[in-house]
Amino acid sequence: MKRIAIISTLVILFITTKSLAQTNSIKVLNINELNNAIKNCKAGDQIIMANGVWKDVEIKFYGKGTKENPITLTAETIGKVTIEGISNLKIGGSNLIVNGLYFKNGYTPSKNVIQFKIDNKIADNCTVTQCVIEGFTQPDRDVSDHWVEFWGRHNELSHCYLTGKSNFGPTIMVRLEGNENIYNYHHITNNHFGPRPRKGGPHGETIQLGDSGTSMTPSYTLVSNNFFERCNGEIEVISNKSNFNEYRNNVFFESEGSLVLRHGNYCTIDGNVFIGNDNSTNIGGIRVINTGHWITNNYFYKIKGKEFRSALAVMNGIPKSPLNRYNQVTDVVVAYNSFIDCKSPWQFSVGSNVSQSDVLPATEIRSARPERVVVANNLIYNEVADVNPIVNYDKVDGVTFKNNIINNENKSEVKPEGLITKAVTVSKKSKALFVSNENISDVYSGFYFETITKDLFGNARTPNSNNVGAIVNPVKENAVLIDKTKFGTHWFNPNNVVKPKTINVSTSEALITALKEANAHDVISLKKGTYKLNSSVVINKAVSIVSASKNRKPELIFSSENTAFEMHPNGNLTLENIVLTGNKTQNTFTTLDKYMSKAYDLFINNVEIKNFKSVLEVSKGSFADTVSVANSSIKNCERGFMLNKETNDGGDYNAEFVIIKNTTFDNIQEVVLDYYRGGYDESTIGGNLILKNNTFTNSGKAEKDSILIKNRGIVNVEFSKNTFKNNPVKLIAILWGEKGQEPGENTIVNSGKIEVVQNLELKLMY
Amino acid sequence: MKRIAIISTLVILFITTKSLAQTNSIKVLNINELNNAIKNCKAGDQIIMANGVWKDVEIKFYGKGTKENPITLTAETIGKVTIEGISNLKIGGSNLIVNGLYFKNGYTPSKNVIQFKIDNKIADNCTVTQCVIEGFTQPDRDVSDHWVEFWGRHNELSHCYLTGKSNFGPTIMVRLEGNENIYNYHHITNNHFGPRPRKGGPHGETIQLGDSGTSMTPSYTLVSNNFFERCNGEIEVISNKSNFNEYRNNVFFESEGSLVLRHGNYCTIDGNVFIGNDNSTNIGGIRVINTGHWITNNYFYKIKGKEFRSALAVMNGIPKSPLNRYNQVTDVVVAYNSFIDCKSPWQFSVGSNVSQSDVLPATEIRSARPERVVVANNLIYNEVADVNPIVNYDKVDGVTFKNNIINNENKSEVKPEGLITKAVTVSKKSKALFVSNENISDVYSGFYFETITKDLFGNARTPNSNNVGAIVNPVKENAVLIDKTKFGTHWFNPNNVVKPKTINVSTSEALITALKEANAHDVISLKKGTYKLNSSVVINKAVSIVSASKNRKPELIFSSENTAFEMHPNGNLTLENIVLTGNKTQNTFTTLDKYMSKAYDLFINNVEIKNFKSVLEVSKGSFADTVSVANSSIKNCERGFMLNKETNDGGDYNAEFVIIKNTTFDNIQEVVLDYYRGGYDESTIGGNLILKNNTFTNSGKAEKDSILIKNRGIVNVEFSKNTFKNNPVKLIAILWGEKGQEPGENTIVNSGKIEVVQNLELKLMY
Structure with a gap:
């Protein structure tokens, strides 16, 4: 501003005291007029869009x-x-x-x-x-x-x-x-x-x-x-x-x-x-x-x-x-x-x-x-x-x-x-x-x-x-x-936020409409009962789906193809106190295949997830800022959370924070979590995994690498107080000693072991 | 000069127009007085040694x-x-x-x-x-x-x-x-x-x-x-x-x-x-x-x-x-x-x-x-x-x-x-x-x-x-x-050179005296005859020993220990039209073991060298600018020119130019020339060898590596028109292809072969 003020003053001074510079204001209505104005502009001109x-x-x-x-x-x-x-x-x-x-x-x-x-x-x-x-x-x-x-x-x-x-x-x-x-x-x-x-x-x-x-x-x-x-x-x-x-x-x-x-x-x-x-x-x-x-x-x-x-x-x-x-x-x-x-x-x-x-x-x-x-x-x-x-x-x-x-x-x-x-x-x-x-x-x-x-x-x-x-x-x-x-402009207010509202819903149709019409950060409150959904639910903004009553969980029953929820850029989904049931033909959450231009988030609390293929499948270019699962139960699925598609080994990864706490996994056929980051470069520290107080049972039996939890290359890992019982795998997980990773107190019964590797060999990025 | 002039002017101006700065001229006769003067000096002082x-x-x-x-x-x-x-x-x-x-x-x-x-x-x-x-x-x-x-x-x-x-x-x-x-x-x-x-x-x-x-x-x-x-x-x-x-x-x-x-x-x-x-x-x-x-x-x-x-x-x-x-x-x-x-x-x-x-x-x-x-x-x-x-x-x-x-x-x-x-x-x-x-x-x-x-x-x-x-x-x-x-000072003349003179000599004693008393670049002219020398001749300046008559070579017969000529720093010896004869117990030329602070040179033309151990032996720290041998004959020696002691592999070497032309080597037991440079660094290009129009016969029979001429690591090599006859070695020499080295037309009879290696493996210096 100051500089502009000075320039303006100079311009005025110049015009009034020194010369009669031919300056014009040219208003232009479209790109052709703009191009033309630019082509002909001279010192002192002002082109107004x-x-x-x-x-x-x-x-x-x-x-x-x-x-x-x-x-x-x-x-x-x-x-x-x-x-x-x-x-x-x-x-x-x-x-x-x-x-x-x-x-x-x-x-x-x-x-x-x-x-x-x-x-x-x-x-x-x-x-x-x-x-x-x-x-x-x-x-x-x-x-x-x-x-x-x-x-x-x-x-x-x-x-x-x-x-x-x-x-x-x-x-x-x-x-x-x-x-x-x-x-x-x-x-x-x-x-x-x-x-x-x-x-x-x-x-x-x-x-x-x-x-x-x-x-x-x-x-x-x-x-x-x-x-x-x-x-x-x-x-x-x-x-x-x-x-x-x-x-x-x-x-x-x-x-x-x-x-x-x-x-x-x-x-x-x-x-x-x-x-x-x-x-x-x-x-x-x-x-x-x-x-x-x-x-x-x-x-x-x-x-x-x-x-x-x-x-x-x-x-x-x-x-x-x-x-x-x-x-x-x-x-x-x-x-x-x-x-x-x-x-x-x-x-x-x-x-x-x-x-x-x-x-x-x-x-x-x-x-x-x-x-x-x-x-x-x-x-x-x-x-x-x-x-x-x-x-x-x-x-x-x-x-x-x-x-x-x-x-x-x-x-x-x-x-x-x-x-x-x-x-x-x-x-x-x-x-x-x-x-x-x-x-x-x-x-x-x-x-x-x-x-x-x-x-x-x-x-x-x-x-x-x-x-x-x-x-x-x-x-x-x-x-x-x-x-x-x-700082910043004199005209733009970055803090213009609409106050969120709660939308009460009691039918599938109403739920679908509410999701479409909701503004960012609105809360959709479900009455108890079942909601049958035969097509995927698109999540492209911040929205919460919660139970109207804490103690009686509404159940969402999916017969949609491919996925229950389709996560779009900016999708920020909070689920609380509900049950999600699939028919084994779809994933629970899936990102778009491409054009995941912005991050998405998942916050899952007190949710029961059952009968799906994968819980989460993502595309290579997708990125979750946070995937948080707490106090939930996940069972009878083929795979768990699959954050493993970014394999360029250039230091990138598919999620910043993955937090899983107080949750039970039962009868997951293959890997429960696959969270990958490749490429050696200490200056791009990233991937954060917290896995705490969970219980894993009867899982991993169809996992070809015989590892229950994969976290290769993830830098920050907390891994403690989990219980592993009757999981037929060789390894529960491999931790990275050089990054200070170590298993806390975990209870392991008939479930392979947790290995710590001091120095992980990673592809050099440079 | 200009700067001093300006400073002087400033000093004068300062004194005359601005202040009465207490400045002194202090003449000092020795280091104690100098130290004392320095200890007490103030702005403007002049300490005069x-x-x-x-x-x-x-x-x-x-x-x-x-x-x-x-x-x-x-x-x-x-x-x-x-x-x-x-x-x-x-x-x-x-x-x-x-x-x-x-x-x-x-x-x-x-x-x-x-x-x-x-x-x-x-x-x-x-x-x-x-x-x-x-x-x-x-x-x-x-x-x-x-x-x-x-x-x-x-x-x-x-x-x-x-x-x-x-x-x-x-x-x-x-x-x-x-x-x-x-x-x-x-x-x-x-x-x-x-x-x-x-x-x-x-x-x-x-x-x-x-x-x-x-x-x-x-x-x-x-x-x-x-x-x-x-x-x-x-x-x-x-x-x-x-x-x-x-x-x-x-x-x-x-x-x-x-x-x-x-x-x-x-x-x-x-x-x-x-x-x-x-x-x-x-x-x-x-x-x-x-x-x-x-x-x-x-x-x-x-x-x-x-x-x-x-x-x-x-x-x-x-x-x-x-x-x-x-x-x-x-x-x-x-x-x-x-x-x-x-x-x-x-x-x-x-x-x-x-x-x-x-x-x-x-x-x-x-x-x-x-x-x-x-x-x-x-x-x-x-x-x-x-x-x-x-x-x-x-x-x-x-x-x-x-x-x-x-x-x-x-x-x-x-x-x-x-x-x-x-x-x-x-x-x-x-x-x-x-x-x-x-x-x-x-x-x-x-x-x-x-x-x-x-x-x-x-x-x-x-x-x-x-x-x-x-x-x-x-x-x-x-x-x-x-x-x-x-450029330079206003008082020192770098070109003060005494004009060289010729000293005529006809006895061993006179030769020894002449060598001591000669000024740099003087020429000692020997009458025909034999000169018996039972101690080494020190060469510590530029001096020539030549025959008074081209056609009748005086003969220097050595019974000295260790060496005939002892090359000191700055020694620059020219020999022309003479015969050097040893008794197989000494080298012809040897440098000091240490303190070879400056380069030495050897220029040998029309000289007969016979019955020595090595022709030239050098110490690690020594350096010959030029070793030049032309139109000469070298025979019945154990070894030839041994420029191989600088083996730090830091790019250094024992001679800049080695030039051997139109010379015959006969009955040299071991290696005829060993000229070495180690260390990979293309920016310190060096070692120059010209080996041209020479004849080598009956040599190398006691050489353990079965190589007649060693020039490992020397960058510039010309190797042509030589004749090798009846030398019982596997290799005459190994040339370095990547440096453009190749044998010219050489005549080889019953003498091993000349090998060309494209890329020489050298120790990395950095």
Whole structure:
């Protein structure tokens, strides 16, 4: 906004005081008129797209504006011009502005929704602002694209809102191949990155700057004042892969990943806020690889992640690493950061895997410890003492700790003199914002530290007024960590949600109608009785089907072909207190064969499932965020949950969370659960399985591999307090020792055994 | 000089106009006084070292000068203060100047002669100027050191003369470990790098900037206006291993190597002159690896090297290369260079070795071709047509050629439209300087080409006045390629040579005396007759022993122990028209066991050698530049030339050139020649063997491997027109097919065979 205001002022000044530039406003009603207007546009022109739906349009906005007289492409009324269908926008030329377009209900026919390049015509000094891209995602999740792809130099994406990308590919990509695209000084500022759903495997970054092949290039992109809200696509919210980029004053809010310095060097990470919460260990902070980064004035609140996802993860490198793997960490400075109520926030030599030399080639062994790293003037504060603030996966001999303060005793294996226990007290200034009550102004002054002149809020650090941690007292009145006025558009409200309602139903017909007409999050309440359904029920939104009375379960009897429930993209089905009965010819739940563009969910509680083929069958491109089964009974089926179709071995998988608790499985002929993830790459940690308090009986007898539960390659597994009785298999399951998997107390009677394999051999992805 | 002048002016200005800075001149007579003076020095002080020899001194020059008032350490009379013995100089602090010291007759006890760091005290804004380091080389060639090692920032080596480093280690090294040492903006300017002898293997660079471990750092060192005169240490005269360095206006004169962009990116190579000569194919130009370099306005004259040593060698990279190997070449610009009378000056995909996949691991295979490379506006001119200006070792599909001009037809396999045949004529302006008679001003204007605003001589390139090639007409009067006034000190004359004389000798005693008293390059002329020598003759300088009369050979009869001639460092022995006779208890030539600090040479012409153990035995650390045998006869010895002791397999070897022509070997019991080089590394090409027109008879009968001539790992071998008769061996020799080795026409009678092995398996060095 500020930039636009300045430009406008300049334009006015220019017109009134300097020249009579011939500028026009041209209103266009359709793509032909738009093309024509673009063809003829001159510096200073404003092309106005008429309100309405622009469907299936590929816009190539080319022009040569000037700094003083840019060419603008704008909506007649901001928010009322929607780009829908199979559409995209390419920008080429100089000093162009795109303002207020709304992309929804569609996807791009090319590799990008917005691209700062038209064929060989690269954009420079062009801006996209006040635009929204909402759920403009490929029908097929496996098809890769970017929503905004930067080329050229000095381009800007500002005050935009982007949310809901669920297919392969980073949301924003900065490309650096070719000298025209380096030293780019792009600005990605003041945007709101709304929720990006879990993707299940790699390639779900929100921002990626370069790739390993261009990781030696000087980029100088500025990513500042953005709001990353639950950007859960993958383990890297931001993947830095080029040099000299700056990350300033962004807020990472409950985003399941980290700001990762994956490739490239000499980045500045200053004044960012990382907010976790008490429960999720998937929310990370900053992960450090490579050389020369400065990490200063950042504020970490309740980050509970560990290893790759810890608040500060400093990795081990591979000696003489291949270009696309892990360089050693050297010459990194971590100073003046605050870690408030984080769990073991400092983790060093993350990724050390010397113990896996048997299953990995030498070029995958991360044995090069961080060197010449300075950690100074940081504050660790815990309301409840965390006696292990430091976790080390190797020796910590290349890190110098100076004048860091912690408010409890450090009982970690690593006890540097430079981590000092001191009875610091803090005050809560606003939501999640805790500030020490007194400045500790006697700080360590390392090489070049004099350049750290400001704190998180921009207040001066001076010899007379300084403090350890991210914040110097006094803090201004009403200081907040998340200032929503800075982020996103001025016109779009991402929180427009219709209040859900309950629909009471007592017949099959009424049930079918209710499912069709329900709004997202509505609840369909079934009276007791039986409901006969001879065709599949489509689930393409969030909907609950529950019993009107807890104690009397209505029964849904299916004679449909193929499946009882057909899960579509966005399908989010909750079932409670009901009985599902098949006739052995159909599955209970089946996804579409293709175009599973978005994730689906299943929440099953207190449900009886019987007489089906498979309980769940999925397609390769499908992805369940959560499959949750609790307090239920599943019996007389051929197979259980079959999440095993993503077999590219590229780190992807078919479901993020599979949680099965307090449930009985009886007489399942083959495998009860097949949940697969292939490909070696520790940076795309995923697959989460909880299997607890269940009982399995008389199952697996027709299973050809003689394994009851398959969970190959799934990284996080909890497997305890289950009972296995009279299952004629050799193996109940194989657990992965290196990932800390071990069977808890399980009761096994006449049912094979649980095997633990320390190092799993997986196909190398790189 | 200019800088000092400016500083002096500033000092004067400062004193006269601004303050009465208390500055002192302190004359010191010895190291204690010097230490004391240093301890107490203040900004503006001048410490004057008294004339004379300063022996075994380790000077630590620490102080805090200011820009306006530096602290100077200077010679009482420039050139009259010599630092000798086991001595070195360390510099730490700010704004220090070292002026006019002369290092000779000694070596450093540490890793550096001059180091810009004292322990942890790093130098910034310090200058070493008007100094000479002459032959200050380690006694043991295997001991590694640097003569000048840069640390810190903004340091300078200017107007110095350095010559004669013969041990391991680059002459100048810029170190970049640690943030204190990056963005260093060091200046290495106006120096004269005198001859550096061939080292035989790697680690003989004249300048190295960083190493692979710091190759991602921004260095910004300027190397300009230096004269590299016969810097023959190894294949890399300059080894760039960091980023953003600039090489401007240097002259590379008959230096057997190249300016190599080994690691690191975004370097500028502008306005340099590369002068070869007609004979040597060891003299190269610029070798390109990595990304983003700009190579402009350079002038190549009679560069005849090929592959790694071609005028412009653009390499293939290793896909996803390990940090210390070969990255792909991308985004490189080669524009406005002149190639005058060079042979096949443009060589692409140099180092392509896909064919060696059998003997090399995948991480050594250079299959990644150059991409996004622009070659434009260059001039290739040949007095005698060179129809193969381009050599390609792989497809050339990633290079764009634009508006390059050549004066003959291009019959290379690669025939780009952008290499245009045109009848250009040139005029000779001065030695080696040829300029086209008319400007070809219609040039290609690529991305960012507008920044190339000057030519080789600093004349403007404008749209109205431009030219392909390095030079725009009109050229100023008296333009020269080598302006010696720019280089080196103002006081030291590197060309002070005493004229050689002839000493006539007719007795053994007189011969021994003459050898002792001779000056370098003197000739000892023997009358006919016999000379009995019962002790070894030491050769520690250049000396010739010749017959006074061609037709009557004097005979030297040895009864000395161990050896007839003992070769010392710098020993350079020419023998002509004489007979050497042993008594089977000694070798003919033997090097010292250790401290062979410098190379030795043997030139044998028309000599009869008989009745010795070995003809030549050497020690591991020894190195012969040339062993040349011609028109001679060698018989009744146990072994021939044994250049096989350097077996570290690190790419090193015991002799650079072994040339044996028109010579007969008869009754040599074991091997006739054993010449060895181990270790795989194509960048340290070496070992040169010519074996031509010789006759071998009755030899090899006691050779345990049953090979007559061993040349394992030697890269360049010519093997032709020899006669082998009645040598009872299985193999005469094994040649290395991949290096183009093949036997010429040899006559073989009853003597085993010559085998050619295509790919030799060598130990990997990295």
